[in-house]
Amino acid sequence: MAEVRLKNVTKAFGSVTVIPDLDLMVPDGSFTVLVGPSGCGKSTLLRIIAGLEMPTAGTIEIGGEDVTDEEPSKRGISMVFQSYALYPHMTVKENIDFGLRLAKTPADERERRVAEAARILALTDYLDRKPGQLSGGQRQRVAIGRSIVRQPKVFLFDEPLSNLDAALRTQMRVELAQLHQSIDATMIYVTHDQVEAMTLADQIVVMTAGRIEQVGAPMDLYDRPQTVFVAGFIGSPK
């Protein structure tokens, strides 16, 4: 079980409070998408869940356990960023395997997990290539592969597709939906792309200025926006 629960989370940088007092429930196994304008606190919230930032106040629970004071590597989460730094001198296989090698996972187990991730991500034929010999979409899949092999309970994605061109974004959207179906994990996904949010999410969280405006299923927000902001954001795709 890996629901994620934020209770009374506050975050201030110096004297500036960017998240005043936030409660959020992310159901186990859901594909939850966080949307909102630039600067509203989406990345900060992900970083707090990941343990890369400490909240000024409040608690974070993952799978019913309070992890507020737990270090990032012990939270059972994995984060995929927009700029995916692969090791250029290593093969795809070595890139995907890297974290497992650091964690001293036994060799046969590493072999098995890398093969499984490559299968899910259609990278089996590319394992011996270097990142420079891959397309942008394949490189992003390698970055996701590095997360998958660690078998996290929760995946955090921070605008993972925003560096890709439109056609590739559409393709990756389909692949991410398939990924969610094929592995048993909770996804929390940040984007400012309404189409991405509407097509990927089973729960959308609309944020503005560090607060949650509305939470609901995509068609819920579309049909019954509770604020003018939500109506404008969900109703008028770019």
Ligand code: ADP
């Ligand atoms: P988003 O991801 O929604 O664009 P962020 O979470 O990156 O928003 O930022 C939310 C607010 O917090 C912004 O005003 C940003 O300038 C501020 N902020 C983020 N990180 C820091 C930091 N390390 N120090 C000071 N201010 C920060």
Ligand code: MG
């Ligand atoms: Mg951000």
